Amino acid sequence: MKDFSKYSAIIIGAGDATGSALTKKFASKGYKVCPARRPRNIEKVNVLAEDINNSGGWAKGFGVDARDESAIKDFFKEVDKEVAPIDVVIFNPGANVFYPITETSSKVYKKVWEMAAFAGFLTGKEAAKYMKERNEGSIFFTGATASIRGSSGFSAFASAKFALRALSQSMARELGPQGIHVAHFIIDGAIDTAFIKENFPDRYALKEKDGILKPDAIADAYWFVHTQDRTAWTYELDLRPYMEKF
Numbered sequence: 001m002k003d004f005s006k007y008s009a010i011i012i013g014a015g016d017a018t019g020s021a022l023t024k025k026f027a028s029k030g031y032k033v034c035p036a037r038r039p040r041n042i043e044k045v046n047v048l049a050e051d052i053n054n055s056g057g058w059a060k061g062f063g064v065d066a067r068d069e070s071a072i073k074d075f076f077k078e079v080d081k082e083v084a085p086i087d088v089v090i091f092n093p094g095a096n097v098f099y100p101i102t103e104t105s106s107k108v109y110k111k112v113w114e115m116a117a118f119a120g121f122l123t124g125k126e127a128a129k130y131m132k133e134r135n136e137g138s139i140f141f142t143g144a145t146a147s148i149r150g151s152s153g154f155s156a157f158a159s160a161k162f163a164l165r166a167l168s169q170s171m172a173r174e175l176g177p178q179g180i181h182v183a184h185f186i187i188d189g190a191i192d193t194a195f196i197k198e199n200f201p202d203r204y205a206l207k208e209k210d211g212i213l214k215p216d217a218i219a220d221a222y223w224f225v226h227t228q229d230r231t232a233w234t235y236e237l238d239l240r241p242y243m244e245k246f
Contacts, residue, residue, distance in 0.1 A: 004030035008084040010076070011035045012066050012123055013093035016194040018142070020048055021215035022090055025223055026107050027057035032084045036075065039063035053120075065118035066093060076126045085134065088191050088226060089127035091144040094195075095160060097151045109156045116160035117167070124171050128180065135179035138226045141168045143186045183225050186238040188246055189213050211241050 012017050014035030027033040031209045033052065037045045038147055047061035064075045079081060095115035099108060109157035125140055131137030131155065142212040145151070147165045150158035172182035190196045190203045191213040197204045206212055225234050240246060 004087070005032070005171075006084060007087035008032045008034055008079050008087060009088035009090070010079060010091045010127075011092060011130075012064070013037065013091065014045055014048060015046070015092070015094060015193075017162045017191055017215045018187075018218050019092045021219040022092065023048060023059065024057075024223055025040075025216075025219035026088060027052045027055075027059055029223065031088065032058040032060075034060055034062060034079050034083060036062040036064040036066070040063055040164070047099060066091075066123060067114045069122050072119075072122045072126050076130060081132050086127065086130045086137065089123060089150075090140045090142070090222065091123045091164075093119060096144070096146075096157050097153075099156065100153055101155050104156055109159070111154040111244075113160045113163070116157070116165035120164045120167055122183075124167060128171065128175055131180045132178060136179045136184070137179075138223070139171065139175070140182075140222060141165075141167075142170075143184050145186070145188045147184070147186050169235075176233070179230070181226070181228070181233055183234055184236045184237065185218075185222065185225075187218065188215065188238050188240040189216070189244040191215060202217070206241070206243070209243070211243050213239060215239055232239045 009031040011019055014023050015036055023033050023035040035045050035048055047062035049061040054061035062075055064071050093115055096114045097112055127139045137235045141164055143163055143165055144159040146154055147161040168182055168184040175182055192212050192214055221239055
């Protein structure tokens with residue numbers, strides 16, 4: 001059985017909900033976890049890392065702008081050379097915005113694309129470079145309902161998520177035969193986050209009936225896919241609450 005403690009796991013977009021749950025999940029299995037958020041949120045990611053270290057795991061937080069190619073290259077180089085060989089990379093930034101098409105500025109559209117699509121490309125490219133040296137590893141991309149359906153008011157978000165899904169498909173077909181597991185996760189439903197609680201209280205009220213996704217349950221699914229036998233790999237997995245319509 002693989003000794004996970006000899007490897008590192010990178011979680012880009014290690015936010016307060018899903019990203020945090022993913023970081024803790026892989027740390028609990030022995031990985032040296034390297035959660036990253038934008039530099040302005042470095043204090044939050046350091047708190048997450050400290051919590052894991054105090055619980056007996058190993059973690060180091062990083063402040064990285066995933067849209068910055070040089071920053072991503074430096075980040076991966078530091079992790080692989082100074083922490084441990086990179087075995088898992090999860091791209092999980094949030095970029096959800098709502099704007100009617102006539103109110104969607106070019107600045108907003110470009111920023112969402114940079115966060116959800118371009119940053120995914122930079123991350124996937126760098127992850128592949130290190131994993132190809134060992135012909136193993138997992139590269140996971142977090143998608144959304146918008147990855148497969150462009151809803152009214154979400155032109156920027158859906159366009160970026162469609163692009164991220166296409167990227168992951170292409171990478172899976174290229175890298176799978178080289179022993180690298182690329183997978184795309186469609187999170188189809190509201191997640192138990194502060195954003196949903198504050199902006200969609202009616203939807204958040206469904207939490208009492210298990211009507212929104214639990215971050216820990218999402219993390220369990222990622223771990224399941226990561227540990228699949230390579231004779232039966234999953235490329236795409238969609239997750240939703242039992243009462244979600246689709």
